[in-house]
Amino acid sequence: MKRTVFAASLLLSTLFAIAQERTFIDPGGIWPDDKGNHIQAHGGGIIKIGKTYYWYGEERRQGLDREYRYVSCYASKDLMNWKYQGDALKQADPENLGQRWVLERPKVFYNKKTKNYVMYFHLDDAKYAYARVGVAVSKKPQGPFRYVKSFRPLDKESRDIGQFIDDDGTPYLVFESRPTKGFYIAGLSDDYMDVVKEVSFIHAPLEGGAIVHYKGLYYSIGSAMTGWKPNPNKYATSPSLSGPWTEFKDIAPPATNTYSSQSTMLIKVEGTKSTTIIYMGDMWKPSTQWDSRYLWMPVEIGDGKLWLPEPKKFKINVKTGEWGLSE
Ligand code: GAL
Numbered sequence: 001m002k003r004t005v006f007a008a009s010l011l012l013s014t015l016f017a018i019a020q021e022r023t024f025i026d027p028g029g030i031w032p033d034d035k036g037n038h039i040q041a042h043g044g045g046i047i048k049i050g051k052t053y054y055w056y057g058e059e060r061r062q063g064l065d066r067e068y069r070y071v072s073c074y075a076s077k078d079l080m081n082w083k084y085q086g087d088a089l090k091q092a093d094p095e096n097l098g099q100r101w102v103l104e105r106p107k108v109f110y111n112k113k114t115k116n117y118v119m120y121f122h123l124d125d126a127k128y129a130y131a132r133v134g135v136a137v138s139k140k141p142q143g144p145f146r147y148v149k150s151f152r153p154l155d156k157e158s159r160d161i162g163q164f165i166d167d168d169g170t171p172y173l174v175f176e177s178r179p180t181k182g183f184y185i186a187g188l189s190d191d192y193m194d195v196v197k198e199v200s201f202i203h204a205p206l207e208g209g210a211i212v213h214y215k216g217l218y219y220s221i222g223s224a225m226t227g228w229k230p231n232p233n234k235y236a237t238s239p240s241l242s243g244p245w246t247e248f249k250d251i252a253p254p255a256t257n258t259y260s261s262q263s264t265m266l267i268k269v270e271g272t273k274s275t276t277i278i279y280m281g282d283m284w285k286p287s288t289q290w291d292s293r294y295l296w297m298p299v300e301i302g303d304g305k306l307w308l309p310e311p312k313k314f315k316i317n318v319k320t321g322e323w324g325l326s327e
Helices: 002-020 254-260 286-291
Strands: 042-049 052-058 068-076 083-092 102-111 116-124 132-138 146-151 161-165 171-177 182-188 195-202 207-214 217-223 234-238 262-270 275-283 293-298 300-302 305-307 314-316 323-325
Touching: 042 161, 042 262, 042 275, 052 102, 068 102, 083 102, 083 132, 102 161, 116 161, 161 207, 161 262, 171 207, 182 207, 207 275, 207 300, 217 262, 254 275, 254 293, 293 314
Parallel strands: 042 102, 207 262
Antiparallel strands: 042 052, 052 068, 068 083, 102 116, 116 132, 132 146, 161 171, 171 182, 182 195, 207 217, 217 234, 262 275, 275 293, 300 305, 314 323
């Protein structure tokens, strides 16, 4: 009897889990994780290890202890259903920056040689004057990450950061530097713990920098510096990461302010049939940060052009690389 009840409840919970499966991405909508909570991974970045995608970002759920800053980690095999892995980093003010210190835009790289997960983030004080990156490491993707140090990459002021992993696996840190009015693409040391090489300086005052390599061209996108308010994000291309980069052009009709979003990453989904590039943006809600949304949408890309079409619910097949509208 007990066994039958057990089997029945197992069946029910399996059915429930299947019913919960998300079969689409809804740009700008509430995005529930496996526990039904809106995903907290703002200003995020994604890496793929084996068949699993890990999404890291600013954890801004309500009721957090204000002494700490939190970086969340989510895991997915299909980019649509995300399992909450907990706080990958729970960090107290590491450099005496004061109560309103800032940890933003975490990005994680996996180093195959050291088997370390290396997290970079924007570390700052309330005035955004410290302008450094912080580095934390972990042996596991979901953490716990241990804070190691902070520094100014290439001795430059660094605020918004982005990450780019080239097709050959080489990691780059993208960082915005205000005094020189532009953003850097920089190479990391062998152990990924330092930023050692200026690969490119793109002379455009843009932040939220993201890069993708597609059919022989590098595409870089970024947003203007308007704080939490959205603006028309732009893109440029180059045959090589080190430039020369073209002029920047709009990625969407400027009046939409990038459909009210700000760039954080471009994900490349290379499948057996097709390659899809997804624009990943944040729709910030400064006074209710926990409710900030994500605007993901496959872009039209190729021959030096990149365009973000009007966002609509879509589905993606990470095996074939194909995507389609869901309704
Ligand atoms: C934005 C930046 C965000 C955050 C915000 C604070 O420009 O992209 O990451 O720093 O400003 O106002």
